[in-house]
Amino acid sequence: MLGVAVVGTGRMGADHVRRIDEVISGARVAAVADIDADRAKHLADGIDGATAYTDPAAAMDDPAVDAVLIASPGPAHEAALLDAFARDLPVLCEKPLTPDAASALRVLEAEQKLGHRRVQVGFMRRYDAGYRTLKALLDQGTYGRPLMLHNKHRNADTPPGFTNAMMINDSVVHEIDVTRWLLDDEITAVRVLRPAPSGNAPDGLGDPQLILFETAGGQVVDTELFVNCGFGYQVSCEAVCESGSARIGDDHGVFVNSAGRWGGSITPGFVERFEDAYDRQVQRWVDATRRGEVEGPSCWDGYAAAAVCEAGVLAQATGERVAVELIERPALYC
Amino acid sequence: MLGVAVVGTGRMGADHVRRIDEVISGARVAAVADIDADRAKHLADGIDGATAYTDPAAAMDDPAVDAVLIASPGPAHEAALLDAFARDLPVLCEKPLTPDAASALRVLEAEQKLGHRRVQVGFMRRYDAGYRTLKALLDQGTYGRPLMLHNKHRNADTPPGFTNAMMINDSVVHEIDVTRWLLDDEITAVRVLRPAPSGNAPDGLGDPQLILFETAGGQVVDTELFVNCGFGYQVSCEAVCESGSARIGDDHGVFVNSAGRWGGSITPGFVERFEDAYDRQVQRWVDATRRGEVEGPSCWDGYAAAAVCEAGVLAQATGERVAVELIERPALYC
Amino acid sequence: MLGVAVVGTGRMGADHVRRIDEVISGARVAAVADIDADRAKHLADGIDGATAYTDPAAAMDDPAVDAVLIASPGPAHEAALLDAFARDLPVLCEKPLTPDAASALRVLEAEQKLGHRRVQVGFMRRYDAGYRTLKALLDQGTYGRPLMLHNKHRNADTPPGFTNAMMINDSVVHEIDVTRWLLDDEITAVRVLRPAPSGNAPDGLGDPQLILFETAGGQVVDTELFVNCGFGYQVSCEAVCESGSARIGDDHGVFVNSAGRWGGSITPGFVERFEDAYDRQVQRWVDATRRGEVEGPSCWDGYAAAAVCEAGVLAQATGERVAVELIERPALYC
Amino acid sequence: MLGVAVVGTGRMGADHVRRIDEVISGARVAAVADIDADRAKHLADGIDGATAYTDPAAAMDDPAVDAVLIASPGPAHEAALLDAFARDLPVLCEKPLTPDAASALRVLEAEQKLGHRRVQVGFMRRYDAGYRTLKALLDQGTYGRPLMLHNKHRNADTPPGFTNAMMINDSVVHEIDVTRWLLDDEITAVRVLRPAPSGNAPDGLGDPQLILFETAGGQVVDTELFVNCGFGYQVSCEAVCESGSARIGDDHGVFVNSAGRWGGSITPGFVERFEDAYDRQVQRWVDATRRGEVEGPSCWDGYAAAAVCEAGVLAQATGERVAVELIERPALYC
Structure with missing residues (x-):
């Protein structure tokens, strides 16, 4: 024990x-x-x-x-x-x-x-059943090399005091780790596109945003981050490979027909989704x-995520492509 | 012209x-x-x-x-x-x-x-894209012989004066023809099971009902008929074959996320569904x-449907299995 | 501990x-x-x-x-x-x-x-997330009273020595308990319809079968049991209520596009599905x-399931509707 | 006539x-x-x-x-x-x-x-049933203003001689028109991100690509263009609005279970999809x-599409954000 x-x-x-x-x-x-x-x-x-x-x-x-x-x-x-x-x-x-x-x-x-x-x-x-299955698919290479990832990360709403920087550091940080882990590669550059914000976004919060990563291997990754979408919590990831694409996160539960509508409930928050x-x-x-x-x-993963977050916050503020600089990977983490 | x-x-x-x-x-x-x-x-x-x-x-x-x-x-x-x-x-x-x-x-x-x-x-x-694709699949025999069909036939509601007999003659008659056409065989017996009716069913109408067909080739076909389901018009058919099953009728259109729900609209009626x-x-x-x-x-199909409807109405009234009697198929329709 | x-x-x-x-x-x-x-x-x-x-x-x-x-x-x-x-x-x-x-x-x-x-x-x-959600939906009565259940219970194949009686006692027994639990009512009669068997069924096994229950409250329940379907393990249940239907068991995991096909993997067996x-x-x-x-x-649930199984095996052998007889429910189990 | x-x-x-x-x-x-x-x-x-x-x-x-x-x-x-x-x-x-x-x-x-x-x-x-439904949804404003569009445009393969410029002029031109029509606004800037190409792409073709539009109203639109995806023809569009998202293009047809797989066929080409x-x-x-x-x-739509295509081809070649310049809209087209 x-x-x-x-x-x-x-x-x-x-x-x-x-x-x-x-x-x-x-x-x-x-x-x-x-x-x-x-x-x-x-x-x-x-x-x-x-x-x-x-x-x-x-x-x-x-x-x-x-x-x-x-x-x-x-x-x-x-x-x-x-x-x-x-x-x-x-x-x-x-x-x-x-x-x-x-x-x-x-x-x-x-x-x-x-x-x-x-x-x-x-x-x-990395311990979610969906992401693990996707990782296994990519590692087997059944559909060739992964070329792009499309991520969606949606929250119903944000607590008071949630800032643009927190959108990167607290939310997108998960897509940063998922990208590095799924593709087994480092992120080398970040761009952030900021649409005209939703009327439901708190003052000053540029919500939603489109975050773009490039990897050392030349892959492109886009993430829709929408933290005041209002309708629930949704996290999905589609890997586009050379001869197939695979998507996780459509976890749909009970299928209901009622009152002219088919469908079901959207998971309310990350606790339920990732319990x-x-x-x-x-x-x-x-x-x-x-x-x-x-x-x-590992600590290396924690460090790399922090470095990409820093670049992401800068890219978000400037509207520019920001390159990510990492030290050489120490032997302990190879 | x-x-x-x-x-x-x-x-x-x-x-x-x-x-x-x-x-x-x-x-x-x-x-x-x-x-x-x-x-x-x-x-x-x-x-x-x-x-x-x-x-x-x-x-x-x-x-x-x-x-x-x-x-x-x-x-x-x-x-x-x-x-x-x-x-x-x-x-x-x-x-x-x-x-x-x-x-x-x-x-x-x-x-x-x-x-x-x-x-x-x-x-x-027989001219609906979904049913035609299903028919082609069965004729190719890709998944072996069909063993069972599961049909669902749901209407939002019924006009005044709709009777139990009309549930067979006007509604189930479509599943009768679909069964004969998809399986390329005659229906030899009918049973009707009548659950306790929905509170939304007009007085005297046993709605929903479960209609069971047997075919000459020994296949079993069930049809849920629910003509006051309230939520829209849905027609689906799943063919269960020896090594696979195939279902049509999940025609889902626009996929919407909103207000804690995923889903879309259900087709309101047969005009929209079968236009x-x-x-x-x-x-x-x-x-x-x-x-x-x-x-x-052909007229043979019209006659056979009429004969199964007659057996169906009797089965519905008596609660018994009713055999379907047909004349020998004339040469013109072979 | x-x-x-x-x-x-x-x-x-x-x-x-x-x-x-x-x-x-x-x-x-x-x-x-x-x-x-x-x-x-x-x-x-x-x-x-x-x-x-x-x-x-x-x-x-x-x-x-x-x-x-x-x-x-x-x-x-x-x-x-x-x-x-x-x-x-x-x-x-x-x-x-x-x-x-x-x-x-x-x-x-x-x-x-x-x-x-x-x-x-x-x-x-009763401890599966899908069935629990369905049970909660029915207990809330959001869509009115349940009128029918449609169950599907499919296994890829059966071990040597699997008999018709085992189809009821080992497989359908789960739908017996699910029916009694979801509908909170006793099963009063059983019918078994036996289509011409699949070519993949072992000699003497009538596979698939359609099992029909009636409940004390007048509900009708159908179960497709197909234990040599070849394509995997699938357990689904749709409850048809007065103003809506709800279905569980479409647990679809990763969505894949490849080689002209969309779709994903079917769960191979009950261990993976119900782990x-x-x-x-x-x-x-x-x-x-x-x-x-x-x-x-409780023991009452075990006893009731055993009584329905006995009626089911008899219905399967005779092709008749067989009534289920239960003793009065003892106070300890009320 | x-x-x-x-x-x-x-x-x-x-x-x-x-x-x-x-x-x-x-x-x-x-x-x-x-x-x-x-x-x-x-x-x-x-x-x-x-x-x-x-x-x-x-x-x-x-x-x-x-x-x-x-x-x-x-x-x-x-x-x-x-x-x-x-x-x-x-x-x-x-x-x-x-x-x-x-x-x-x-x-x-x-x-x-x-x-x-x-x-x-x-x-x-603009005459496709899916896009028309999506357009109607956006015009009704049920889910608030549209903030982003996510498009996917996938072809199984390309004919000999297909160039990077044709990826914009022949393929993305459809997303250009769809964007302008759905959002009822002009495109003001284009970026093209080019991942390391698929091994299945012909020499010199940067396939897939991620094309990014900004509109006069501040919306951001991304389009995955993958013209040698190998697995079929897929065109989908998700509109992300202030309080809901709506997606079309998941036209799934027959649902099949077989050999450990659930799913169905992917439309082979644009003729079948848009017939x-x-x-x-x-x-x-x-x-x-x-x-x-x-x-x-109108001719205005044809002209605007041509102008965005020109900017797109330049953005593709330079890797830069390219602004789109249009003349003032003539009265005839207002």
């Missing part, structure tokens, strides 16, 4: 605590840490054998702790990751790895000094950790 | 007049006949070179008439068909051929005395007639 | 052992029992803290055992259930409860003597048991 | 001759003109009352001619259009109006001198002409 310290007990952290407690096999919540002592205590009280802390490092020092799940706000990730490295503990770190490329590079270097991978980054779409992927992600991390292994998205 | 006499100018007749006038190539309306002299005259007045009659036989005697389209009420069909036979005119006769098996037999005998086929019966589903089939039916009849040929559903 | 004794270690039993060990949260395998001592030992050796037995009663006496999962062959269920009742242990019993209505009645009586429910029967479709339902079933049983509760399909 | 002169008897011209002769109601082929005298004669010989010519102007002078259908190669259109204007004859002119914006401008000016519209340009997608649209286009032109009216795409 793997004893896990959950660092950060906001929405995502509390959900991971529940997941490890009720859903995941082979792990238990040994410690929770939050700067809000009451919140940490309240959460720990509900779980047999869990201790509450305000300091992440203290939680990691709890003798019952074998591994760390970081779900605190992005700016707190770097310190928590370095604390975990100091104790050589395996880490599942919610995305983003860190909020920018420079800090991600520092984490990358620290893990290399450790000499072995310890971090799995929380890009949970299974979150479960599978944590279970795979627990299983690998118990075997003493690390798999899944 | 084929001069057509249209007999009967009610809903179907008037629509055929418009079709021949505006849509069909190679034919023109030469005469219209209706016992309602005003209605006939009003319709003829709108068309260059068309004369109005009250007597079908007089219309057929018009020297500009080369062929007859019968769209009068079913009980008037037998007399009009015999009139056409007396003048050896080609006929497109709206379904039913005649309202019962006995009168259909008399027509069958009269056409045999003529010594050649003159009648095409208006089973227009092209009606056009194609009449065009094919005009083309064949100009070549001096007869094709499409 | 709930200690479970798994009785029977064949295909289903071994899969449940793996499930409890690797997937299910809050339970562990404490004992396995099989008359094949080697098989039991081999399985137990792979799991920390699990002991092997040849006698189910001895396994239940193991002090680490809190609950029993019965996955032995159907004829062995009655004895194992009575053993569990004698120790007042909670039971998850794979379907069928017992192989016939008479033995199911004896189990029903024994549980009543105990004075409280202890048994959940393994009708796992999540099996997991959810066992997790729900573990959760309820830890709370000291019993939920899910 | 409208007497039509068909100018040009290549693939499209011969098909229009057949269409007017066999499908269209209210018109007949009175003359055919082709510089290949044998081809013109051969075609005219098969039709009652049709005369063959080598000179388009001579054909237009035939007293039986009331209207002209121009289906000669694009470079011959300007002369034929001016010939028709000189005789004040109504024209249906196959796309393109003329091969470039300068010549299109000359035609535009000539028609303005005539003082009334005489030309309908052959952008037949009805071609028929409807010519029928609507005949009907309007007989009423003395002109409707449908």
Whole structure:
């Protein structure tokens, strides 16, 4: 039984605590840490054998702790990751790895000094059944090489304070990882086209947007991002290959005829759409950790995503094509 | 240019007049006949070179008439068909051929005395693109022999005065013809199962019903008939074969996402659903007639449908399996 | 942590052992029992803290055992259930409860003597996401009362020795439970129509068949059972209600265009199709048991299914409508 | 009966001759003109009352001619259009109006001198049932303003000699017209992104490509053009509006299960996909002409498409965003 310290007990952290407690096999919540002592205590009280802390490092020092799940706000990730490295503990770190490329590079270097991978980054779409099937299809090469990807990423609406930069950093970051993973290649340039915004977009938010990636291998990827579409949550991806195309994300559930209409319900949000992927992600991390292994998205993936996000935010602001610069890939991540 | 006499100018007749006038190539309306002299005259007045009659036989005697389209009420069909036979005119006769098996037999005998086929019966589903594709698939035998058919036949609602018998004679008659045509075999027995009726069914109407056919070749066919389903018009047919199944009728048009729902509109009625089939039916009849040929559903098909309808109405009333008795198939229809 | 004794270690039993060990949260395998001592030992050796037995009663006496999962062959269920009742242990019993209505009645009586429910029967479709959504739709009554169900149940092929009776007892038994559960009503009569069999059906097997149920409330249910359809595993259910219809089971996954074809893969078997339902079933049983509760399909459901199966096998053999007789529902199951 | 002169008897011209002769109601082929005298004669010989010519102007002078259908190669259109204007004859002119914006401008000016519209340009997608439904949806504004369009335009393969410029001028020209018509706005800028080409693309052809339009109203439109996709012909369009999205072009026909696959056939080519649209286009032109009216795409639409094509070819060659310059819209076309 793997004893896990959950660092950060906001929405995502509390959900991971529940997941490890009720859903995941082979792990238990040994410690929770939050700067809000009451919140940490309240959460720990509900779980047999869990201790509450305000300091992440203290939680990691709890003798019952074998591994760390970081779900605190992005700016707190770097310190928590370095604390975990100091104790050589395996880490599942919610995305983003860190909020920018420079800090991600520092984490990358620290893990290399450790000499072995310890971090799995929380890009949970890699654990979604649809994306996994698409990845397998592409890897088999049944339809030849992939030439283009068409992504759609739609949210019903956004919380107050959602900015243009968050459209890239919080939303498109998933398509950044999916693109790199599905195509097994780096993104080399980003463009952002901004249509006249929807009347339903909050003031100042350029919603929807069309984000365009080029890859090192010459593939072109477009993503419709529409975060105030009003009608629900939809994530789909079509890979156009040399002799066939394959699309996932048309998850249609119950088919209904009524009142002159055929159709069904659209998934309301990412929790419902990716619930299974979150479960599978944590279970795979627990299983690998118990075997003493690390798999899944690495610090390199976290760093590359941060670098593309930075280019994307610049492309969004300037209307220009912005090239993405990456350091050479370190041996640990090859 | 084929001069057509249209007999009967009610809903179907008037629509055929418009079709021949505006849509069909190679034919023109030469005469219209209706016992309602005003209605006939009003319709003829709108068309260059068309004369109005009250007597079908007089219309057929018009020297500009080369062929007859019968769209009068079913009980008037037998007399009009015999009139056409007396003048050896080609006929497109709206379904039913005649309202019962006995009168259909008399027509069958009269056409045999003529010594050649003159009648095409208006089973227009044979001209629907979906059914034609399904028929071609079955004839090719790509998926082995057909073993079962599942039909659905749904109407939004029924006009006042619609009876249980009309559910068989006016609605299921289409599935009777489709079954015989797709499977190229006769129906040998009928059962009708009657669920507790919908609260939306008019008093006394057992709606929906499940109609079961057996064929001479041992196939089983089920038809859901639901004529007050409320949500639109839907006609679908799935053929289950030895190594595959094929379904038509999922004609879905525009795919819409809105307000938490995906889907689209359901076709409101048979006119919209089968408009092209009606056009194609009449065009094919005009083309064949100009070549001096007869094709499409024959008097035998009209007679067989009438016989199965009679068995169906009895099965519906008694709850029993009712065998269908047919005379031996005359040489003219082999 | 709930200690479970798994009785029977064949295909289903071994899969449940793996499930409890690797997937299910809050339970562990404490004992396995099989008359094949080697098989039991081999399985137990792979799991920390699990002991092997040849006698189910001895396994239940193991002090680490809190609950029993019965996955032995159907004829062995009655004895194992009575053993569990004698120790007042909670039971998850794979379907069928017992192989016939008479033995199911004896189990029903024994549980009543105990004075409280202890048994959940393994009708796992009740835990499938699609069926649950359909059940919720029907219970809300959004589209009025359900009038008919159309079921399709297709297997790629059958193992050697599969008989006509097994088509009812092993396959249609799922539609029997689904019908009773979705419609919240008893089945009162069964008919079986047998088309000329597919050339791919083994000698003597009447495949496909059309099974017809009537319910106490007057609903009609049809089920196409085609166990050698060749093309994969498909389970679908359409509920036809007064003002709408809803269908589940079109689980289509990746949408592919290639070589002149659009489409995707058909699920190969029930394991892939219902894997999540099996997991959810066992997790729900573990959760309820830890709370000291019993939920899910009861002995009454097992008994009713057995009674309908008996009527179904008779209807299949005679070609007649066979009425289903049930005892009055005992208070414990109301 | 409208007497039509068909100018040009290549693939499209011969098909229009057949269409007017066999499908269209209210018109007949009175003359055919082709510089290949044998081809013109051969075609005219098969039709009652049709005369063959080598000179388009001579054909237009035939007293039986009331209207002209121009289906000669694009470079011959300007002369034929001016010939028709000189005789004040109504024209249906196959796309393109003329091969470039300068010549299109000359035609535009000539028609303005005539003082009334005489030309309908052959952008037949405006007559396709799917596009018409989508246009109606957008015009009703049910889902708010359209913000983006996503188009897919896929061909199985290209004939020898197909060039990058033809990808814009012959293929994307349809999306240019569809964009202008659906959004009721002009295209103001074009970009072309060129992924690494498919191994199935002929040498030198950058296939597939992603074409991006901006409109005067600030909408963004993307078009995947893939003319050697290998798997068939697919044309789809999704309009993303403020509170909903609507997609046409998923015309799926027969749904088949077989050999572990669900799906159906992909339309092989544009003839099968748009056959009805071609028929409807010519029928609507005949009907309007007989009423003395002109409707449908105008010379302005032909000119605007030519201007966008020129910008598109430049954008394709340079990789830059190219602005589209149009003259002010003349009063005749407002």
